[in-house]
Amino acid sequence: MNTRYNLKCSVCNQLISIRSQVSTFVDSYIAIIYCGNCKTEIKIKITDVEVELLSNSIYSPVKSLDDSSDDEELFFIELAPDFFTTKMKKYSNIKNTTFETPFLNTISDIKHKNYDEYMKKIMLFLVYQLDWPKIKTINDLWVNKQYEYIQKYAEEILDKWGFLKEMIKLGNENEIFEIHRYLHYVQFYYFAKILGNKMFYKNIEYIQENIKKLITTESGIIFLDFFSSSNLLDNYENKLIDIMNDFNAIFIKIIPVFSLDYFKDLNLENYGMTSVSFYELISFYEKAYENLIEVSMILIGLNNIRHRNNYDELRDTTKETFTEFIEKDKGKGAILKEKFLGDEEFDKFIIETFDSELRNAFAHRDYHIDWIEQSLTYYSKKSKTNIRIFLVDLAYMCMKIMYTVVYLNEIIYQVKRFWLLKSSPNIVKNIMNHKSKGLNDIQKFKNKQNIKNRKKKKRK
Numbered sequence: 001m002n003t004r005y006n007l008k009c010s011v012c013n014q015l016i017s018i019r020s021q022v023s024t025f026v027d028s029y030i031a032i033i034y035c036g037n038c039k040t041e042i043k044i045k046i047t048d049v050e051v052e053l054l055s056n057s058i059y060s061p062v063k064s065l066d067d068s069s070d071d072e073e074l075f076f077i078e079l080a081p082d083f084f085t086t087k088m089k090k091y092s093n094i095k096n097t098t099f100e101t102p103f104l105n106t107i108s109d110i111k112h113k114n115y116d117e118y119m120k121k122i123m124l125f126l127v128y129q130l131d132w133p134k135i136k137t138i139n140d141l142w143v144n145k146q147y148e149y150i151q152k153y154a155e156e157i158l159d160k161w162g163f164l165k166e167m168i169k170l171g172n173e174n175e176i177f178e179i180h181r182y183l184h185y186v187q188f189y190y191f192a193k194i195l196g197n198k199m200f201y202k203n204i205e206y207i208q209e210n211i212k213k214l215i216t217t218e219s220g221i222i223f224l225d226f227f228s229s230s231n232l233l234d235n236y237e238n239k240l241i242d243i244m245n246d247f248n249a250i251f252i253k254i255i256p257v258f259s260l261d262y263f264k265d266l267n268l269e270n271y272g273m274t275s276v277s278f279y280e281l282i283s284f285y286e287k288a289y290e291n292l293i294e295v296s297m298i299l300i301g302l303n304n305i306r307h308r309n310n311y312d313e314l315r316d317t318t319k320e321t322f323t324e325f326i327e328k329d330k331g332k333g334a335i336l337k338e339k340f341l342g343d344e345e346f347d348k349f350i351i352e353t354f355d356s357e358l359r360n361a362f363a364h365r366d367y368h369i370d371w372i373e374q375s376l377t378y379y380s381k382k383s384k385t386n387i388r389i390f391l392v393d394l395a396y397m398c399m400k401i402m403y404t405v406v407y408l409n410e411i412i413y414q415v416k417r418f419w420l421l422k423s424s425p426n427i428v429k430n431i432m433n434h435k436s437k438g439l440n441d442i443q444k445f446k447n448k449q450n451i452k453n454r455k456k457k458k459r460k
């Protein structure tokens with residue numbers, strides 16, 4: 001259902017016509033638009049039955065579009081929390097201009113099959129999101145080192161999601177190895193619901209196989225000792241948890257970007273989003289970037305083992321060792337790019353996420369935002385030109401950050417697993433016993449998904 005409203009900006013009296021589409025996912029949402037004339041921010045709460053102005057502007061129902069004269073110029077914008085929508089534009093003859101709805105536009109572009117897949121993904125994640133308060137509690141307990149309460153909560157959630165039955169008990173109740181494993185699977189299954197695709201599972205499997213190979217080499221064992229003697233791994237985990245918590249708050253506002261991969265070619269000049277502001281995304285990106293710089297040190301170490309058989313030997317762009325580099329407080333971000341050139345094995349998990357020029361522009365507030373065009377322009381020293389990105393581009397980058405977060409979380413989990421195993425001989429024995437049964441946890445998860453899909457197909 002689509003509803004039209006006319007608003008009047010209370011600052012400059014500009015008339016703005018909006019058309020909002022009821023969401024499939026949420027009962028109400030907050031749209032953020034800007035007055036086409038004076039660029040003042042207007043926040044609107046949209047529900048199935050009414051529109052409530054939260055800031056600026058006056059709702060003017062008196063003047064419907066049909067009453068406006070043909071030559072009257074007015075701004076028009078579409079609102080929808082789950083689709084890309086037509087950006088604000090001035091029309092001189094809006095009465096006679098027809099617009100397809102965001103829903104029809106999307107479906108004609110990405111086709112029914114992809115549309116169903118996109119819908120299913122979002123719906124399922126929203127169901128999982130109902131458990132977020134508990135997941136957040138588990139995360140907090142872990143960060144605060146209140147380990148004894150974690151397993152109970154984690155088991156409840158895994159049971160609800162249908163995974164508990166398949167988790168083989170490897171250690172005793174409240175053994176840190178087990179608590180860590182339960183924490184990890186709650187985090188993993190949660191984000192896999194929304195991020196999971198072919199490439200995602202391929203990367204997860206790659207990580208599981210390769211970390212094991214690298215960590216059990218002579219150089220890997222020394223690397224493990226280096227990390228075990230510091231609290232770096234705990235610190236990295238907490239930094240990733242930080243990003244997970246932040247992402248959960250913006251997810252609902254960037255839903256449309258999860259459909260972006262299905263579009264062949266979406267014209268971002270004309271289509272945008274109205275459920276999130278640049279500032280919210282900038283603050284997420286900035287903080288996540290800082291955290292990821294620290295956490296990605298582990299990738300550098302792994303590259304060193306993989307390519308030079310020595311965790312302390314960096315690729316030869318600098319003279320320092322890994323240990324010296326990691327102890328630096330400042331300037332890591334600026335030179336980090338040199339460490340991830342894309343030609344070493346573990347670069348692929350971070351390279352898409354790092355844009356140091358964009359991050360610097362954000363940090364120094366060195367950018368210009370065009371609110372109506374939904375674009376942000378910053379100067380690139382490297383290419384000596386202005387670079388323009390759209391709100392949708394930035395939201396997409398924020399989504400990509402989550403892939404990196406889950407990959408890094410998997411890497412740290414796998415590394416830490418070996419470290420914890422060193423002090424748990426009983427668990428090593430149990431793992432060896434279960435090995436004959438084959439199938440690791442991720443494969444089981446994937447199989448379970450396949451079984452579910454097959455069942456659904458049969459029912460049809």
Ligand SMILES: [Zn+2]
Binds near residue numbers: 009036040
């Ligand atoms: Zn105005």
